[in-house]
Amino acid sequence: xxxxxxxxxxxxxxxxxxxxxxxxxxxxxxxxxxxxxxxxxxxxxxxxxxxxxxxxxxxxxxxxxxxxxxxxxxxxxxxxxxxxxxxxxxxxxxxxxxxxxxxxxxxxxxxxxxxxxxxxxxxxxxxxxxxxxxxxxxxxxxxxxxxxxxxxxxxxxxxxxxxxxxxxxxxxxxxxxxxxxxxxxxxxxxxxxxxxxxxxxxxxxxxxxxxxxxxxxxxxxxxxxxxxxxxxxxxxxxxxxxxxxxx
Numbered sequence: 643x644x645x646x647x648x649x650x651x652x653x654x655x656x657x658x659x660x661x662x663x664x665x666x667x668x669x670x671x672x673x674x675x676x677x678x679x680x681x682x683x684x685x686x687x688x689x690x691x692x693x694x695x696x697x698x699x700x701x702x703x704x705x706x707x708x709x710x711x712x713x714x715x716x717x718x719x720x721x722x723x724x725x726x727x728x729x730x731x732x733x734x735x736x737x738x739x740x741x742x743x744x745x746x747x748x749x750x751x752x753x754x755x756x757x758x759x760x761x762x763x764x765x766x767x768x769x770x771x772x773x774x775x776x777x778x779x780x781x782x783x784x785x786x787x788x789x790x791x792x793x794x795x796x797x798x799x800x801x802x803x804x805x806x807x808x809x810x811x812x813x814x815x816x817x818x819x820x821x822x823x824x825x826x827x828x829x830x831x832x833x834x835x836x837x838x839x840x841x842x843x844x845x846x847x848x849x850x851x852x853x854x855x856x857x858x859x860x861x862x863x864x865x866x867x868x869x870x871x872x873x874x875x876x877x878x879x880x881x882x883x884x885x886x887x888x889x
Contacts, residue, residue, distance in 0.1 A: 643657065643659055643660065643661065643691075643694060644659070644660075644694065645657050645659045645691070645694040645695055645697070645698040646658050646659075646698075646809070647698050647702060648736050648809035648810065649703050650674075650794075650809055650849060650851065650859070651777060651789075651792040651793075651794045651830050651848075651849045651851075651859075652789075652791075652792050653676060653677045653678060653767055653768065653792065654674060654675075654676050654761075654768075654789070654792055654794050654849070654851065655672070655674065655675040655676075655677070655693055655702050656672055656673075656674055656675040656743035656754075656809050656810075656851065656857055657672065657675060657698040657699065658671070658672045658673075658809065659671045659687070659691055659694055659695070660806050662709075662806075664804075665804045665825070665850075667804045667805040667806075668784070668804065668805060668806050668854060669804055669805075669854060670805075670806070670807060670854055671685075671687060671688070671691065671719055671854065671856065672685065672816065672851075672852065672853050672855075672857075673685040673686065673687055673695055673698075673854070675699060675702055675703070675727040675794055676765060676767070676768045676770075676789065677702065677767060678765045678766040678767020678768050679765060679766025680709035680710060680765040680766050681707055681708050681709055681710070681765070681819065682709065682710040682712070682765050682768065682770065682878075683699070683704050683710065683711050683712070683727070684712055684713060684787060684802065684851070685713050685714075685716075685719070685720050685721075685797045685798075685853060686711060686713060686720065686721050686722060686726075687719060687722065687723050687725040688718050688719050688722040688723060688807070689718075689722045689726065690722075690728045691722075691725040692727075694767055695723065695780045696723075696726075696727070696730060705730050706731050706732060706733075706763045707731070707733075708727065708730075708734045708832075709731075709733055709735070709765070710734065710735065710736075710737050710765065711724060711727055711728070711734055711736045711737070712736065712737050712738055712787060712798075713737070713738070713798075713871050714775075714781075714784055714785065714786060714798030714799060714853070715742070715780065715783055715785070715798070715799075716742065716746050716747075716750075716770045716781060717781070719853075720779060720798075720853075721736075724736060724749050724750070724751065724783060725750075726754045726785055728751065728752050728753050729732075730784060730850065733783070734753075735753060735754070735755060735756050736751050736753070736755040736756070736796045737755065737756045737758055737763065737772075738755060738757070738758060738772075738783070738785065739757065739758055739772060739774050739778070739785040740757040740758070741774070741782065741783045742755075742783035742785070742822055743755045743756075743757045744802060745782070745783055745823065746783065746838075749772075756805055756816035758772035758785070759772075762790065763787075766837050767791065768789045768791045768792065769789065769790040770788070770789050770790075771787065771788045771790065771844065772786075772801060773785060773786050773787070773788060773841070775838050775842075776884075777830045777832050777835075778800075778829075778832070778834060778835055778838040778839070779799045779802075779828060779829040779830065779831050779832070779835075779888045780799070780828060780829060780858055781797070781801055784798070786800075788796055788844070788845050788847065789843075792848075792849065793828065793846070793847050793848035793849060793862075794847060794849040794850075794851055795842060795845060795847035795850050795851065795862060796849075796851045797842075797850045797851055797852050797853070799828065799853055799854065800839075800842075800850075800866075801815045801816070801819040801828075801850060801852045801854070801858070801865070802819060802823070802826070802828065802852070802853065802854040802855060802871070803815065803818035803819050803821070803822045803852075803854065803855035803856075804818075804822055804854075804855070805818075805855070807855050807856035807881065808856050809856065809857060810856060810858070811856040811857070811858060811859070812855050812858070812859055813856075814865070815850065815852065815855070815856070815858045815865055816868045816869050816872060819855075819869060819872075820869075822854075822855075822873045823872075823873075823876070825853050829873065831873065831876060831877045835870075835873055835877075836870045836873060836874055839866050839867070839869055839870040840866075840867070840870060842866050843862075843863045843866035843867045843870070843872055844863070845862075845863075846862065846863045847862035847863070847866075848860070848861075848862055849862065850860055850862045850865060862883050870888065
């Protein structure tokens with residue numbers, strides 16, 4: 643395996659590892675490094691990928707200069723290497739929502755985490771807003787970040803799709819994401835799902851930094867609204883299947 647590095651927006655680098663054994667088409671695990679005075683990493687990768695991911699970070703910045711570490715929610719591919727990164731970057735801290743810090747991170751982090759506030763996190767090149775997305779796509783503590791400086795939504799597991807993919811695409815991401823959803827069943831079809839996607843769409847992102855698959859450039863609002871429509875159809879079909887049919 644190897645981890646490739648591509649700049650998908652100004653100062654936003656996608657670090658991508660393709661694993662062919664996951665699904666018949668393979669699967670990518672992507673981290674996103676935002677450069678600036680205080681470099682910010684979204685997703686850590688699994689512990690076993692740390693040698694590859696840390697080497698990829700080193701191609702962009704010295705690893706020890708990493709300042710902020712975050713992820714969408716607590717899962718091995720998102721935060722498995724969290725403490726290895728903290729050990730490698732002496733000034734780095736994990737930053738996440740207050741709920742994640744209270745539930746898990748205060749105990750799990752080898753260095754105390756920082757709880758995000760309503761104020762943007764200014765990293766000296768990027769201005770990052772934390773958006774709590776409980777249970778979307780999964781996990782109570784879930785949350786994403788939006789970079790006002792580049793219009794980039796760090797979209798986490800939203801739009802997950804399979805295969806060896808280009809780093810950045812203008813092609814539709816909704817259809818392959820819904821196809822993958824039918825395979826993985828990873829998204830909680832909860833009452834907050836569509837309102838949360840609508841809130842994210844209102845940010846009007848021009849780049850969607852997607853954790854599994856290609857990132858997207860273009861009308862991110864349209865992609866998010868269409869994804870919401872796709873999940874609405876799924877929920878309707880699920881409810882209809884539970885409704886007794888007349889004899």
